[in-house]
Amino acid sequence: MIGRLLIALFLLFLLGPILLVVLFSFGSSALIGFPTGPLTLDWYRALWNDSGFWVSLRASLVVALATAVIATLTGTLAALGLRRLGAGTARLLTGGLALPVLMPPLVVAIAIVVLVVRGLGLPLGVPVVVLAHVLVTQPFVILILLARLERFDPAAMEAARDLGATEWQAFTRVMLPQIAGALVGAGLIAAAISLDDFIIASFTLGGGNTLSTFTWGKMRTTLDPSINAIATVLIVLTLSLSAVALRLARYRG
Amino acid sequence: MTERVGRAWLLLGPALAVLAALFALPAILLFAVSFWEVRSFRLSPALSLAAWAGIWRDYAGLAAYTVGIGLAVSALTTMLGLAFALAVRFAVRQGDRLMIAVLITLFGGYLVKIYAWKSILGADGLLNQALIALGLTGAPLQALIYSRGAVIVALVHFLLPFAILPLYAGLRNVSDTAIEAARDLGASRAAILWRVVLPQVRGGLFAAIAFTFLLAAGDYVTPMLLGGPGGTMLGQFVLLEFSTNFDWPAGAALSYALLGSCLAVLAVLAAVVFGAGRQP
Numbered sequence: 199m200i201g202r203l204l205i206a207l208f209l210l211f212l213l214g215p216i217l218l219v220v221l222f223s224f225g226s227s228a229l230i231g232f233p234t235g236p237l238t239l240d241w242y243r244a245l246w247n248d249s250g251f252w253v254s255l256r257a258s259l260v261v262a263l264a265t266a267v268i269a270t271l272t273g274t275l276a277a278l279g280l281r282r283l284g285a286g287t288a289r290l291l292t293g294g295l296a297l298p299v300l301m302p303p304l305v306v307a308i309a310i311v312v313l314v315v316r317g318l319g320l321p322l323g324v325p326v327v328v329l330a331h332v333l334v335t336q337p338f339v340i341l342i343l344l345a346r347l348e349r350f351d352p353a354a355m356e357a358a359r360d361l362g363a364t365e366w367q368a369f370t371r372v373m374l375p376q377i378a379g380a381l382v383g384a385g386l387i388a389a390a391i392s393l394d395d396f397i398i399a400s401f402t403l404g405g406g407n408t409l410s411t412f413t414w415g416k417m418r419t420t421l422d423p424s425i426n427a428i429a430t431v432l433i434v435l436t437l438s439l440s441a442v443a444l445r446l447a448r449y450r451g
Numbered sequence: 452m453t454e455r456v457g458r459a460w461l462l463l464g465p466a467l468a469v470l471a472a473l474f475a476l477p478a479i480l481l482f483a484v485s486f487w488e489v490r491s492f493r494l495s496p497a498l499s500l501a502a503w504a505g506i507w508r509d510y511a512g513l514a515a516y517t518v519g520i521g522l523a524v525s526a527l528t529t530m531l532g533l534a535f536a537l538a539v540r541f542a543v544r545q546g547d548r549l550m551i552a553v554l555i556t557l558f559g560g561y562l563v564k565i566y567a568w569k570s571i572l573g574a575d576g577l578l579n580q581a582l583i584a585l586g587l588t589g590a591p592l593q594a595l596i597y598s599r600g601a602v603i604v605a606l607v608h609f610l611l612p613f614a615i616l617p618l619y620a621g622l623r624n625v626s627d628t629a630i631e632a633a634r635d636l637g638a639s640r641a642a643i644l645w646r647v648v649l650p651q652v653r654g655g656l657f658a659a660i661a662f663t664f665l666l667a668a669g670d671y672v673t674p675m676l677l678g679g680p681g682g683t684m685l686g687q688f689v690l691l692e693f694s695t696n697f698d699w700p701a702g703a704a705l706s707y708a709l710l711g712s713c714l715a716v717l718a719v720l721a722a723v724v725f726g727a728g729r730q731p
Contacts (some may be wrong), residue, residue: 200542201490201538201541201542201543202538202540202542202543204534204535204542204694205535205539205543205549206540207539208534208535208611208689211608211611212552212553212608212611212612213552213556214554215564215567215568215571215608216556216564216567218567218570218571218577219563219566219567222570239517240694266569267652271465272465272466272469273466275462275463275464275465276462276463276466277468278462279459279460279461279462279463280459280460280463281459282455282456282458282459283456283459288601291467295466295467295470297470297474298473298474299581300661300662300665301669301710302665302666302668302669302670302686302709302710303669303709304669304671304686304687304689304706305481305669305706305709305710306474306477307477308481308689308693308702308703308706309474309477309480309481309706310473310477311643312477312480312481312484312699312703313473313476313477313480313481314700315467316478316480316484316494317477317480329472330471330473330475332469332473333470333473333474336469340466350614355495359576387558388557391558394558394559394560394561394562395561396561396672397671397672410561410562412564413563413566416678417562417566417569417676419637425566427565429563429566429580429724430559431558432559432561432562432563432683433559434561435559436558437555437556437559439558439559440554440555440557440558440618441551441555442558444517444551444554444555447478447705448468
């Protein structure tokens with residue numbers, strides 16, 4: 199009984215603040231607070247007519263899609279490779295590949311900017327953001343795929359080879375259909391992380407905006423109530439991607 | 452090298468290339484830059500300790516404060532996360548399903564969560580409205596936002612899923628048999644938690660402490676938005692040195708000082724978590 203109450207309080211603490219932002223995005227009062235005033239879509243209408251919003255949304259979607267595709271590829275290949283190595287080497291490499299996630303994103307981002315701008319003399323921009331996002335999302339793809347491959351029976355591959363399938367055929371016809379859910383799930387998680395990232399994008403993008411940096415701009419400078427609507431768009435995008443991903447990947451810790 | 456192992460490295464190639472080009476190489480260059488010089492806004496390679504001396508002089512106190520905030524947030528988050536994970540593991544049946552609700556907020560809403568706290572704790576925010584409506588205070592409490600407390604609350608909220616996840620994963624592997632055996636032998640609930648359950652989740656416990664500490668100590672967005680002048684953290688000054696002051700050597704040295712102090716603290720924490728309670 200106490201356990202259930204505790205769980206309910208925790209869920210309220212975890213989800214309450216997010217739900218408040220969503221609620222106020224439909225309130226007509228310019229201030230955050232109760233009463234919200236009559237329900238309205240005014241702030242979404244304002245957003246719809248804001249060209250800055252569309253430009254940043256487009257940039258975010260391009261970055262998230264590219265990140266998802268590339269990170270799923272590099273991460274899946276890495277997971278397949280790790281399965282062929284000894285346990286010690288594999289653990290060491292997994293740890294090394296996960297290191298960028300454990301470092302402060304600020305430091306990771308600044309180091310990349312220093313390399314690109316000073317070391318290579320190249321401009322910042324969307325390609326740099328995508329590569330940086332691949333760096334911090336591929337560890338998640340690797341972890342999800344390793345967990346899935348753990349439950350994959352290698353005997354199925356051997357059976358296919360014994361029946362005359364080439365290694366490629368065995369991979370595409372036997373293994374791929376079985377790990378497809380995890381693959382898509384991992385890609386969606388990568389997309390969600392990419393969409394949500396503000397720190398790395400704000401350094402490596404150079405000019406322009408992603409949805410996150412656009413939101414940040416509004417958060418810092420204005421008391422524009424349409425920020426609740428942008429925040430809601432951002433959270434609905436990332437949370438629904440995660441929800442679908444978790445379902446597909448059936449990932450548990 | 453066997454063909455199997457050779458193939459493995461080939462498969463790992465792209466991921467390791469990304470790691471080398473965008474993490475290892477930049478990290479090495481950033482370390483080198485911390486010894487460079489800036490003269491009239493031009494950065495030039497050198498072997499100078501000026502940046503390191505400067506940050507030791509200017510930022511030692513702030514580094515200690517940042518580590519302190521990180522530790523406070525990590526301790527709070529880990530304890531709360533443990534309480535939640537224990538409740539989900541032992542008090543309800545559909546634990547895995549509940550975890551989805553927690554997991555879903557792990558990958559989304561970083562900025563939105565901070566913004567939500569700004570609107571809850573602000574001078575005309577929800578909490579002040581509630582306090583005034585209840586007659587507990589006449590005028591809005593200004594100190595709710597732009598304070599150390601606001602930064603800690605927002606960081607705990609953001610980091611809680613990061614603590615719950617590894618703790619719950621660890622608790623799922625604790626067998627009920629051992630707990631029942633301890634209970635049959637007359638152990639109290641506290642004794643079962645301390646001597647049976649916790650020793651089995653050391654890995655998850657350390658992961659929770661480490662994740663939350665690293666992410667809290669390295670954050671700069673939360674203190675920037677909720678900390679006010681009294682709640683600044685080291686990350687904000689890394690940003691300041693790089694962008695406003697254009698002092699890349701100082702920013703680079705400060706980045707490494709931040710990393711170094713975090714890793715030193717983690718080493719101590721690892722010794723505590725994996726050393727404590729181990730029977731001789």
